[in-house]
Amino acid sequence: MGGDPSCHRFRAARQGPSLRLSRVLQIRLFDKRQTERARHLDPVGDQGYAIETPRLLLNSACPQFPDGLANSRGMVGKFFMVQSNHAVYGTFDEEIRWYKAPPSLAITEHWNYTDSGKDFPGGYAYMSQGPLPIEYADTVTGQRGLWGMELRNEMAKYNHQAGLKIVGEVLPQEKNRVELADETDEYGLRIPRVVFSYGEEDRKLYQHAIRFMSEALQAAGGKDIWSAEDTAHLGGTCRMGADPNESVTNADGRCWDIPNLWICDGSLFPTVAGVNPSLTIQALAWRIGDRIRELARRGEL
Numbered sequence: 001m002g003g004d005p006s007c008h009r010f011r012a013a014r015q016g017p018s019l020r021l022s023r024v025l026q027i028r029l030f031d032k033r034q035t036e037r038a039r040h041l042d043p044v045g046d047q048g049y050a051i052e053t054p055r056l057l058l059n060s061a062c063p064q065f066p067d068g069l070a071n072s073r074g075m076v077g078k079f080f081m082v083q084s085n086h087a088v089y090g091t092f093d094e095e096i097r098w099y100k101a102p103p104s105l106a107i108t109e110h111w112n113y114t115d116s117g118k119d120f121p122g123g124y125a126y127m128s129q130g131p132l133p134i135e136y137a138d139t140v141t142g143q144r145g146l147w148g149m150e151l152r153n154e155m156a157k158y159n160h161q162a163g164l165k166i167v168g169e170v171l172p173q174e175k176n177r178v179e180l181a182d183e184t185d186e187y188g189l190r191i192p193r194v195v196f197s198y199g200e201e202d203r204k205l206y207q208h209a210i211r212f213m214s215e216a217l218q219a220a221g222g223k224d225i226w227s228a229e230d231t232a233h234l235g236g237t238c239r240m241g242a243d244p245n246e247s248v249t250n251a252d253g254r255c256w257d258i259p260n261l262w263i264c265d266g267s268l269f270p271t272v273a274g275v276n277p278s279l280t281i282q283a284l285a286w287r288i289g290d291r292i293r294e295l296a297r298r299g300e301l
């Protein structure tokens, strides 16, 4: 992190298990015994990801911000997204020994760039799979309910199996959200409750993917093809945008309501797209850090 003071403040904001803003320009850090350890002034970065960031903001409600920090328009926690992560598996006459490959190896993003031949907006990428035996046993017990001799027989085919899996775009819907449950954790802070269901377009996307990947496995000689349902990677809940009524932060991750509070994680995503998210999250973090430094340099913080 070098000598950049703004970065140290970002790090400080991540240290405590319990973090409360008592005034707009102040963060208080507590240890596990609830003893106050430090106070920090602006700017403050919040980067707990798509569940913990809104939880922190909502749990930090105070007289000045009765609905939680940065939540005057009720947008914190809204538009929560997962990525669909459906897979197909098949058995081959040849030995595949898929454990020798990377666990997930990108094959194509074709359906992120092609609209003809699909009945849904958005897209997906798909990857070859290489689960280790315990992970694969977990998949077949969980998804197909195999147990005992049936599980043994399935696992005996392990070296002849191959699989394909998507990272699929899920559309943002306001009703999908992170909110606070009544139950509290060991620090007395309310735990998050996640409300999520797929929309019609999301279902069309993963059904298309299952069909397409099944055909691909079949064309390669796969037999006994079956599909598995899963989700991956989160996004949204403090989305960035151009309109303060429809977003929590501006395009720099700076909260509309509290200008010295910056959000800097996957909760900023207005959409999740059909690709892995981490490089975009990292790029945003660098961009937001640069922006804070530049504003500080110009004396505009």
Ligand SMILES: Cc1cc2nc3c(=O)[nH]c(=O)nc-3n(C[C@H](O)[C@H](O)[C@H](O)COP(=O)(O)OP(=O)(O)OC[C@H]3O[C@@H](n4cnc5c(N)ncnc54)[C@H](O)[C@@H]3O)c2cc1C
Residues within 6 Å of the ligand: 013, 014, 015, 016, 017, 018, 019, 047, 048, 049, 050, 052, 053, 056, 233, 234, 264, 265, 266, 267, 276, 277, 278, 279, 281
């Ligand atoms: C098994 C697995 C495999 C994955 N594979 C891939 C992949 O192949 N490619 C890809 O792009 N993405 C992958 N992801 C997703 C990726 O890890 C996340 O999208 C990414 O890490 C999110 O970055 P973030 O900075 O938003 O949050 P995080 O990396 O989750 O960082 C949030 C940090 O905040 C801390 N925190 C939370 N609350 C508090 C608090 N109250 N006080 C202090 N600290 C707090 C957490 O401990 C954590 O360190 C994978 C995720 C998992 C779980």
